[in-house]
Amino acid sequence: MASLTPRLFVPSTMDAWVYEDYGSPEKVLKLKSDVPMxxxxxxxxxxxxxxxxxxxxxxxxxxxFFKYTDSLPPVRYGIAVVEVKVDFGTLAEYTFAEERMLALKPNNLSFTAAASLPxxxxxxxxxxERAGLTSGQxxxxxxxxxxxxxxxxxxCSLIQCLAKHVFGASKVAATSSTSKLELLRSLGADLAIDYTKENIDDLxxxxxxxxxxxxxxxxxxxxAKEGGKVASILPGTTVPPAFEFVLTSKGSVLEKLKLPVLDPKSPFPFTKAVEAFSYLQTGRAIGKLVIFPI
Ligand code: NDP
Structure with missing residues (x-):
């Protein structure tokens, strides 16, 4: 594995997670050491x-799931860039990105914390922003x-509002299962709703x-109130007047990043990417899963 110190020369090959067929991470994701830069x-x-x-x-x-719009495998490792065709990602010693997509990592964030946010x-x-959330709503x-x-x-919460991240909602309610309610409150939720005990549509x-x-x-x-806005990040699951969207990344928003929420199992070492994916697929992860060091 390459060292973390700056280097004048980059190698011609690198370690990277690669998949050459579609399938579950356990079946198709392989760590290779001779992947071209x-x-x-x-x-x-x-x-x-x-x-x-x-x-x-x-x-x-x-x-x-996206095989009709994505690059075909092999994917060296396709991750986190949703609006372009991808055959390189970030589970590799080196990757690349357009300059406009990048921002400097703040000094007070660890690499793990910074990776968890974008x-x-x-x-x-x-x-x-798309839902038009304004102060007091x-x-x-x-x-x-x-x-x-x-x-x-x-x-949306007061913590970020004081940090000049100005959504400043008057009331923030959020749902989770029982064991995560305290986390929601600690993040700034005024009302933490246990979806295993309460019907969301009966609130x-x-x-x-x-x-x-x-x-x-x-x-x-x-x-939602009559005339209220409903935003979804799961394309294909919405019914009007709800709207769905896919993220359009831009580096300027990255500069507003501040407070990471990391799953207690994070970070996973580079060699444990398959285990990390198995956990992510349970749908029970808390906040973000990060691979570190690479
Ligand atoms: P995570 O994998 O982080 O979600 C796991 C969490 O979801 C767990 O903590 C779990 O808590 C909670 N959860 C699961 N079911 C419920 C439920 N019924 N009610 C309340 N909480 C629940 O997901 P992400 O936030 O990373 O992504 C969420 C979805 O959004 C994914 O499908 C992802 O692909 C999509 N997405 C879309 C984007 C876009 O641009 N449109 C961008 C990013 C993500 P508990 O154990 O308490 O249930």
Missing amino acids: PEVNDDQVLIKVVAAALNPVDFKRMFG LARETAHEGL SILILGGASGVGSLAIQA PEKFDVAFDTVGQCCEALKA
């Missing part, structure tokens, strides 16, 4: 990867302990915005 164009930057977050889109892609935080931010986040949901709670109170990160559009619609 990516070729970088003038508007791209070669990146030495130190830490990388896993996102559900990564195993969905590996299973072939996709989930940008998705949370974009969802709140109420919001219900379905899936408050998820990677996106946990950061959406923070982005006595209605919300200006409902943000669905779990695929419960019908419940979200019932929880």
Whole structure:
């Protein structure tokens, strides 16, 4: 494995997780040590990867859910870039990205913390922005302990508001199973709702915005006020007037990143990527899973 110290020369091959067929991570994801380095164009930057977050889109892609729009395998490792065709990702010693997609890592964030933030935080931010959440409105986040949901709670709550992240909702409600309710409160939720005990569509109170990160559009619609907005990040699961979207990344939002939420099992070492994916697929991860060091 390459050292973390800056180097003047890059090697011609590298260690990378690769899949050559679609299927489950356990079956198709392989660690290879002779993967050619990516070729970088003038508007791209070669990146030495130190830490990388896993996102559900990564195993969905590996299973072939996007096979009609993505590059065909082999994928060296396709991760976290959702709006372009991808055959290189970040579970590799080196990768590349367009310069406009990048931001400097703040000094006060560890590599693990910094890797955990971009996709989930940008998705949370974009969802709140697209739903038009403004100061003083109420919001219900379905899936408050998820990677996106946990950061959406923070982005709306007073903590972030004081940090000049200005969504500043008047009331933030979020859902999870019983053991994660305390986490939701610690992130800034005023109301933590146990979905194993309460029916979301029977809640006595209605919300200006409902943000669905779990695929419960019908419940979200019932929880929204008349004329309220319902945003979903699960394309194909929405019913009008709810809307769905896919993240459009831009480096400028990365500069607003602040507070990571990491699963207690994070980080997983580079060699344990398959185990990390198995855990992510359970749908029970708390906040983000990160691979470190790479
Ligand atoms: P995670 O894998 O982090 O979600 C796991 C969490 O979801 C667990 O903590 C679990 O908590 C919670 N959860 C599962 N079911 C429910 C439920 N019924 N109600 C409340 N909470 C629930 O997911 P991500 O946040 O990373 O992603 C969420 C979805 O959004 C994925 O399908 C992903 O592919 C998609 N996505 C879409 C994007 C886009 O651009 N459109 C961008 C990013 C993600 P508990 O154990 O308490 O149930």
